[in-house]
Amino acid sequence: MQFIVIFMSFDIFILYKPIITMQNKRTEAPAALSYAHSYDEEEYPFEIAKQPPIIIGRDEEDLQKYGAKGTLALGKHIVGTGEDAHLTTPVLLDALRPHIIVITGKRGSGKSYTLATIAEELTKLPDNIAKNLCSVIIDTQGIFWTMKTPAEKDYMLLDEWKLKPIGFNAHVYVPQGQAAVFSKANVEFDDSFSFAPYELTAYDWINVFGLDSNKPLGMLLLKVIKNLRPPYILEDIVSAIKSTHGWEEQKPALENMFLSAEEWGIFGESKAPDVLVPGKMSIIDVSLTPESVRALLVALISRKLLQERIIARRKEELADVQLISSVRRTPLPWLMIDEAHNFLPSDSTTAATETLNKIVKEGRQPGITLVLATQRPERLHPEALSQADILLSHRITAKSDIEALKSVMQTYLLFDIAKYINELPKLKGTAILLDDNSERIYKIRVRPRQSWHAGSSPVAI
Ligand SMILES: Nc1ncnc2c1ncn2[C@@H]1O[C@H](COP(=O)(O)OP(=O)(O)OP(=O)(O)O)[C@@H](O)[C@H]1O
Ligand SMILES: [Mg+2]
Numbered sequence: 001m002q003f004i005v006i007f008m009s010f011d012i013f014i015l016y017k018p019i020i021t022m023q024n025k026r027t028e029a030p031a032a033l034s035y036a037h038s039y040d041e042e043e044y045p046f047e048i049a050k051q052p053p054i055i056i057g058r059d060e061e062d063l064q065k066y067g068a069k070g071t072l073a074l075g076k077h078i079v080g081t082g083e084d085a086h087l088t089t090p091v092l093l094d095a096l097r098p099h100i101i102v103i104t105g106k107r108g109s110g111k112s113y114t115l116a117t118i119a120e121e122l123t124k125l126p127d128n129i130a131k132n133l134c135s136v137i138i139d140t141q142g143i144f145w146t147m148k149t150p151a152e153k154d155y156m157l158l159d160e161w162k163l164k165p166i167g168f169n170a171h172v173y174v175p176q177g178q179a180a181v182f183s184k185a186n187v188e189f190d191d192s193f194s195f196a197p198y199e200l201t202a203y204d205w206i207n208v209f210g211l212d213s214n215k216p217l218g219m220l221l222l223k224v225i226k227n228l229r230p231p232y233i234l235e236d237i238v239s240a241i242k243s244t245h246g247w248e249e250q251k252p253a254l255e256n257m258f259l260s261a262e263e264w265g266i267f268g269e270s271k272a273p274d275v276l277v278p279g280k281m282s283i284i285d286v287s288l289t290p291e292s293v294r295a296l297l298v299a300l301i302s303r304k305l306l307q308e309r310i311i312a313r314r315k316e317e318l319a320d321v322q323l324i325s326s327v328r329r330t331p332l333p334w335l336m337i338d339e340a341h342n343f344l345p346s347d348s349t350t351a352a353t354e355t356l357n358k359i360v361k362e363g364r365q366p367g368i369t370l371v372l373a374t375q376r377p378e379r380l381h382p383e384a385l386s387q388a389d390i391l392l393s394h395r396i397t398a399k400s401d402i403e404a405l406k407s408v409m410q411t412y413l414l415f416d417i418a419k420y421i422n423e424l425p426k427l428k429g430t431a432i433l434l435d436d437n438s439e440r441i442y443k444i445r446v447r448p449r450q451s452w453h454a455g456s457s458p459v460a461i
Helices: 002-024 060-066 111-124 152-160 177-186 203-210 218-226 234-242 251-264 290-320 353-362 382-387 399-408 419-421
Strands: 054-056 069-079 088-094 098-104 132-141 171-174 192-193 279-287 330-339 368-375 388-391 430-435 440-446
Touching: 060 419, 088 440, 098 111, 098 382, 111 132, 111 234, 111 330, 111 440, 132 192, 132 353, 132 388, 171 177, 192 279, 192 330, 203 218, 203 290, 203 368, 218 234, 234 251, 290 330, 330 388, 353 368, 368 388, 399 419, 419 430
Parallel strands: 054 088, 098 368, 098 388, 132 279, 132 330, 171 192, 171 279, 330 368
Antiparallel strands: 069 088, 069 440, 388 430, 430 440
C-alpha cells in the first residue's frame, strides 16, 4: 500500500510540474497546489483534507529529497474573498535551512502571536530534527514567559484545528541585576544572565551611550578602553578615565556615563545565557531594560551566537570532508526579535546594528535563521528587508509601509499587495505570505497558539 501511495504521488508530481512552472511565476497560488509528494498520514498537521500542503521556503531539490519533513505547521491557506473565504490546505514553513523571515502588521494584528507559534512548532519537530535546532526569543514586552502555560482559554478555537492546549518547555532568562524586580512582580523565570564590562568593545560603549567617535567624548572613550587590559570592571574604567592626562572638560561627563551603567542591571561576571543547546527554547526578557541597553544585549547575545556557529560550522564541514559522523553538532539557532525596528532601524545605528546586519548578510553559512517582527517595515533596515526570503504581513494600512514591502520584494511588483491585504478576512491571525523561493503570494491564517498568549490588550470592563 505504502508503495502505491508513493508511486501515485510521484506520478502526480510529473503531471503537475509543467503546470506549476507555467502558473507559478508571479501569480497567486492555485487553490490546491504545489508540489505533490508522499506524505505520511501521521505527520499531517491539523488532520484536514489530504491535499498536498503548501511548503514555504523550500527549494525543489529539498522538496524532492525531504518532502514535508522538517517543516513547521504555520497555518492554513485562505481561498476566496469576503464571505466566500475559507481555509484549505496547511501552510508549512521550511525549518531545515536558514532563512530571513520578516513579520509585519499593525498594532494588535498578530505579530508576536505568530512569532510564538513558530517557536512552538520548532519544539514540536521530531527529535532527530529538533535536536539540531534551538530558538532564542528577544522579548521586549515581557509577554513570552507564558509559553510554559497551556492556552486552556482557547480550547474551542484549538479544537477547530484539531489541536490541544500545551505548555512548552521554555527557558526564561532575565538580566541578573533585575532578578529581584521580576521576582517581586511574580514573573516566573528560570535563570539570570550578565555580561562583564570587558566583553564590550569600545564601539559597543559608543553606541550604547549614543556618542560620536569623531567628537571629543567619543575619542576619550576610545582612548581609555583601548588602554585597558581585561578583565576589568566598571570601577576600573572610571579610574582609568580619572587618571587620563588632559581632557579635563570631557572627563566628568564620561565618568558619569560609566557610573550610571551600573544601574542597567546587566553587569556582573561573564554569564551569557546558554542558548545553543539542542532543542532548547530560550526567552530573553529585556522588557525592564532601557531601550539603548536592550540593543546592547541583543548585540552581545547575537554576536556570541554568530561566533560559536561560525566555529561549529568549520568543525562540521571538516568532519563532513573527513567522513566523520560522530562530531557533536551545535544546533542551528532561530533568533526571533520582536519590535525589531528598535534594534535594526532604517535611519540610525544601535549597538545591535552591526551584528544583526552581519547575520542578515552572512548568517546563511553558519546556519542562523533570523525572524524579525515589526509594526513598521518602513522603519526596518533596508538590508534586512531586501534579504528576507519570507515575508509575512498581517494587516497593514500605512501607505508608506505597503510601499516599503513592495519596494523590497521586487519580484512581487506585479502583485497589488494592498489588494491582497484588503481581501484578507477581518479575523485575527490572517496574513499575506510572500515566498521568495517560489515567487508566490498566499493568503493565510496562522494557526492558534497552544500556549498562553500574554500580549492581548487589557479591557476596561
Ligand atoms: N493566529 C491567531 N489566531 C487567533 N488569534 C490571534 C492570532 N493572532 C493574533 N491573535 C489575537 O490577536 C491579539 C493580538 O496579537 P499580538 O499580540 O500578536 O499583536 P501584535 O501584532 O504583536 O501587536 P503589537 O504591535 O501591539 O505588539 C492576540 O491577543 C490574540 O488574541
Ligand atoms: Mg507584539
